[in-house]
Amino acid sequence: MATASAWKDDQVAATKATRNTAKGVHLWLLLWKATRVQEAHARRSVEAMGLCLTDFGVLEALLHKGPLPVNTLGKKILISSGSMTAAIDRLEGQGLVVRKDSPVDRRARIAHLTTKGTDLIQRLFAEHTRDMERAFSCLDGTEKEQLATLLRKVGGEVDGMAPLSDRAHSSKKRGES
Amino acid sequence: MATASAWKDDQVAATKATRNTAKGVHLWLLLWKATRVQEAHARRSVEAMGLCLTDFGVLEALLHKGPLPVNTLGKKILISSGSMTAAIDRLEGQGLVVRKDSPVDRRARIAHLTTKGTDLIQRLFAEHTRDMERAFSCLDGTEKEQLATLLRKVGGEVDGMAPLSDRAHSSKKRGES
DNA sequence: GTGCTGTATCTTGATGTCGAGATAAGTGGC
DNA sequence: GCCACTTATCTCGACATCAAGATACAGCAC
Secondary structure, eight states: OOSOGGGHHHHHHHHHHTOOTTHHHHHHHHHHHHHHHHHHHHHHHHHTTTOOHHHHHHHHHHHHHOSEEHHHHHHHHTOOHHHHHHHHHHHHHTTSEEEEEOSSOTTOEEEEEOHHHHHHHHHHHHHHHHHHHHHTTTSOHHHHHHHHHHHHHHHOSGGGOOOSSSOTTOTTOSOOO | OOSOGGGHHHHHHHHHHTOOTTHHHHHHHHHHHHHHHHHHHHHHHHHTTTOOHHHHHHHHHHHHHOSEEHHHHHHHHTOOHHHHHHHHHHHHHTTSEEEEEOSSOTTOEEEEEOHHHHHHHHHHHHHHHHHHHHHTTTSOHHHHHHHHHHHHHHHOSGGGOOOSSSOTTOOOSSOOO
């Protein structure tokens, strides 16, 4: 069956009672599993080049947005500052990025793609694009559109979101919830 | 501005050209970020009880499906056998589950919830249900339905899927119970 | 029974991430 | 200039995951 079996019983129960109590968790489960499945895919192609998924995310962000401070990068791909340092260390060690001092903020280090890094991520990204195209080929155009819209809602204001940690003093100021 | 900014340029380009080349990667990014956001939520409530997300998954599966062999459990929640051993070790150490020998297969160890474990997961699950309900409250009933359907497609035959590793010799042969 | 192949679990080593704390530098008030 | 507060990055310890190999048992053929 196509259903996530862990929930079969609940699903049946929910259907019968037309309750939506279990809907949220159910969606979460589906979201998680779908991601795991695709993640395994993505990881395979990326690890063959000696990168992890995070590294790929970093390179990709640099490719499409240009040089960025380490911290900004971390917020984009939703990982903590500690992990960012490690990630940039890895990439710098492989000669794919370099850290340069910011001209306007002496605390900040700006990550730049090297030529080698640009080459790699461009190839990898093209390949990844094809892979993902295949991965989502089970959906037609309309469905993809729908899914994108729904995920955007669920993901919330992703772009402005703080990473997993370092959110103790998120600039929420005061007016919230 | 709700868009995942890393892709803004591609998105614009894709819209203009009505190409679907970038659609797949875009969806993958959205999927990943939405999951990360929700995962951070889920993790918080679970870690407060001294569990990680995997442990929660194990307990939940046991709660809703009854005692299961370690291996079966691993396939349900999509983690490797090595991680499963570690997970069960953790849970057993906390007195939440116990391993018992299988009456039909002397290789297998069956994980059972203890009373303490049952109590904990029931409370935790109820709480988690509420959290997830809130997390997905931005969607109405129809949208949830749509999302569930789409995710099921993307996740593929999740239920029958092998975990990330240990997939080298998946016995696809023929006789699948 | 013997041998062969596949399965279930555990062991070990490498790696990536988080979280908290440390250091350095920007910001604004006095 | 001096002060407190915030921000950017890094350091370090704890921990979860994976991958590959080891061990024990199952199931079948001969």
